[in-house]
Amino acid sequence: MSNNNLKGTLPECFYNFTSLESLDLSSNQLSGDVSALKSLTSLVELRLSNNYFEIPSSLEPFFNLSKLKHFKADNNTIYIESEMQPMAPRFQLNLISLSSCGDVGQFPHFLFHQHDLRQVYLSNNNFRQGFPNWLLNNNANLEWLDLANSSLQGHFELPFLPHTDLSYLDVSENSFYTNLPIDIGEKLPSLSVLKMSKNQFHGSIPSSIGDMNFLEALDLSNNQLSGGLPEHLTMGCFSLTSLALSNNKLQGQMFSSNVNLTKLQELHLDGNHFSGKIPDSLSNCSFLSTLNLSNNVLSGEIPRWMENMSSLSTLDLSNNELSGDIPRWMGSMSNLKEIVMANNHLEGPFPKEFCHLNDLQLLDLSLNNISGRLPSCFSPLWISQVHLSRNKLEGALTNVFHNSIRLAILDLSNNHLTGKIPRWIGNLYGLSFLLLNNNHFEGGIPIQLCNLGQLSLIDLSNNNLSGTIPPCLKITALNEISQEYVRYVTDIAQAPTGSFSIDEPIEFTVKSMSYSYKGIVLTCLSGIDLSCNKLTGEIPSEVKNLRNIYALNLSHNNLIGPIPLAFSNLKQIESLDLSHNNLSGKIPPLLVGLYSLSYFSVAYNNLSGSTPAWTAQFATFDESSYVGNPLLCGKPLKDCSTSGPSASLLPKASTENGLIDMISFYVTFVVSYVMAILSIACVLYINPYWRQAWFYYVGAISNCCYYFLEDHILPKRLHCGNM
Missing domain, CATH: 1.20.5 (Single alpha-helices involved in coiled-coils or other helix-helix interfaces)
Structure with missing residues (x-):
């Protein structure tokens, strides 16, 4: 009866189904209590998950169901009775699943009477208690224990005796604040999966984990662990296929020369303090598909042995101190889908061999010293993100990316690219973010950009673009971002390791400040920045179609004409910069209706008349928003009754x-x-009489000056010298 959209409470007719052995009411909209099921004494399996039932934590309505073995009631409400039931239930469960049942407050009391449990699922609750080691002590056959995200706290205490049947333990996303037990490998030797991420464990990694010969997945990421990686772990856990130690305080050399992780497929050591070169001992891990060594202090060149990792699909070496050229041999690693090596010291040309990476989906080489031209053959069909900002790329964009029809993010900002913005960009119909700012592009803004129906953010600032703004230029509404990128973010968030996420930032100037945006925040960002170019003509009235724009910057151009009244339709806009142009006329009074506006500047134009009413958001803008318009008046400038321009506003x-x-x-x-x-000199030279008179006059003045000095100045000096 599952998944039938059933509603209401349980009917009393269930009292008659005394021979029923299995009942599945999951994934409906049933509510109320479950007392109608108390007479189903033959039940072996009961599934009530994903409803709105109110179930007592003691499971008192099911006390007499002595044959019950499997009970699932996830995503319901578990409440604690005012009076604890003194009786023990007659059932002995093999499987109990009560995940996502809210603020339970404590472990259900009936669990203390269970001795034959095999699988326990209690994740996503709020127990606010310590680790229930009594579950292991009381249930020698327990194989699976899931307590993830259950508000557990305090010390992590293991059972008294070794538990040889437990194969799966997940206590991630809790609040344990203690050292990892040094004997964890001896007490839980049969574990195949151990997840302890997102706690507050500190101290070193116990070497006894190396005694877990059956361990296939180990996740200790997002803790406060320090020290190095025990050699006994890298030698003893030879069955490991996934190792995640991300975001700790581990340091020193990454691996010793002895590594026996030949079955390893995923390695996440990012966010630590590992130093030195990428160890050659990793070359034995030939089955690696994901290698994340980002955010460490690794140096040296990218080792040549990586070329032999034919299964490698995701490589993240970003935020280290790696140097040398980008290896050309990477072009032969045909399974690579994601290459992230941003923020290193890599240099040299962009490898032409990358043209062979037909399955590449993400490329981030930003913040390096890569130079030269982008090869025109580089146009992977499946690529969705390209980040090449802050390098030294130069030349024109020819046919590069022209076949990359799934491209959602193209960031070539802060390079030395020249020529015109290519028209083929208009064929990238899935493009959401186009960042070409801080280059040397010239010519007009291609009208083909109007074909990009998914465009959410465009930044062409700080170039040499000329001509007019295309009236058809548009961006999508908020949350109508490219489905490709949303799918990508969602897939990363649901990744099984929970520790690896390629979260590439995008820089965009808003409110005169440059910010970095990344992750799901990008789905709420929309804007246009055409500032610092040589654009001319009027601002097209079609700006009214940018109804959901977040930021618009047209400053430092040569735009003329009035501010369009259509700006009053941009109800979502928060940043509007029209400064340093040649705009004229009045500021539309209806702009006061832009209640989300937090930055506004029309400084240094030729505007006249009164400023918008001193109300709402416009009451927060000071004189700097209007400076440089001598014919403007009104708050916060001079009063309109005052004549003449203010010297401070010229x-x-x-x-x-x-x-x-x-x-x-x-x-x-x-x-x-x-x-x-010169005129006086010429006259004296030509007329001898005037010349004689002039010399006589000059001589007379000289004699007067001499006698004056002799009578008044010299006697005083002699007097001072005799004192």
Whole structure:
């Protein structure tokens, strides 16, 4: 009867089904109590998961179901009775599953009376108690114990005696704050899966884990573990297929020369302090499909032995200190789907051999020193993300990426790329993020960008683009981002290891500040930045179609004409920058209706009239939002009744003109003075009578000056010298 959208409470007719052995009511919308099932004494298996039942933690309604072995009631409400039941239930369960049942507060009391449990699922609850080692002591045959995300706390105490049947233990996402038990390998020798991530375990990794010869998956990520990786672990756990030690405080050399992890398929050592070169001992792990060594202090070149890892599909070496050229032999690793080597010291040209990576889905080589041109043959069909920002790439974009129709993110910002923005970008119909800022692109904005119906963010700032803004340019509404990228983020979030996620950031300028955005936040980001170019013409009135835009920056261009009234339709906009243009006319009063606006600038234009009403968001903008418009008035500027422009609000052009006027004055004065002296000299040279009179006049003045000095100045000096 599962998955039938049944509603209401359980009917009393269930009292008559005394011979029923199996009942499945899961995944419906049933509610109320479960007392109607207390007479089903022949039940062996009962499934009530995914409903709205209210079940007492003692399971008192089922006390008389002596044959019950399997009980599942996940995603219901478990409550604690006001009076604890003193009786023990008649059933002895093999399987109990009560995951995601809310704020239970404590472990259900009936569990203390169970001695034949094989599988226990109690994850995603709120028990607020310590580790229930009594479950292991009381149930010698227990094989599976899942207590993930159950608000467990305190010390992690193992059973008194070794438990040889337990093969699966998950206590991840709790609050244990203690050292890992040094004898964990001796007490739980048969474990095949051990998950203890996202706690507060500290101290070193116990070497006794190396005694777990059957261990296939070990996850100790996101703790406070320190020290190195025990050699006994890397030699003794020869059955390991997955090892995750991410985000701890491990340090030193990554591996010793002795490693016997030949079956390893996934290795996550990111977010630690490992140093030195990538160890050659990893070359024995020939079955690796995922290798994440990011966020360490690894140095040296990328080792050549990686070429022999034919199964490798995900490689993350980002945020280290690796150097040298990007190896050309990587182009022969045909199974590579994700290459992340950002923020290192890699240099040299972009390998042309990467053109052979037909299955590549993600490439991040940003924040390196890669130079030269991008090869025109590089156009992987399945690639969805390309991050090559902050390198030294140069030249024009020819046919690179022209076949990458699934491309969702293209980030080539902060390079030395030249030429025109290619028209074939308009064929990348799934493109959501286009970042070409801080390059040397020229020419106009290609009208083909209007074909990109999934475009959510476009940044073409700090180039040499000219021409007008295409009226058809648009971006998608919030949360209508490329389905490819959403699917990618979702897949990562649901990854079974829970520790590995390629979370590539995107830089975008908002409110005059550059921020990094990554992960699911990108699905809520939409904006256009065309600032710092040479764009001309008027702002198209079609901006009204950008209804869900978050940020718009058109500053530092040569735009003219009025501010379109259509801006008042951008109800979601938070940042609007139109400064440093040649806009004229009045600021539309209806802009006061933009209640989400937190940054606004129309500084250094030729605007006139009154500023918008001093209300709502516009009451938070100061004089800097309007400076450089001498004909503007109203708060926060001068009152409109005051005549004449304020000297503090004069645009840069007025200041520059004043400087030019003063220079002209000084030049004219000097030239006039020189001309006057030359004129007098010419007259004296031509007329002898005037020349004689002039010399007589100069001599008379000289004699007067001499006698004045002799009578008044020299006697005082002699007097001072005799004192």
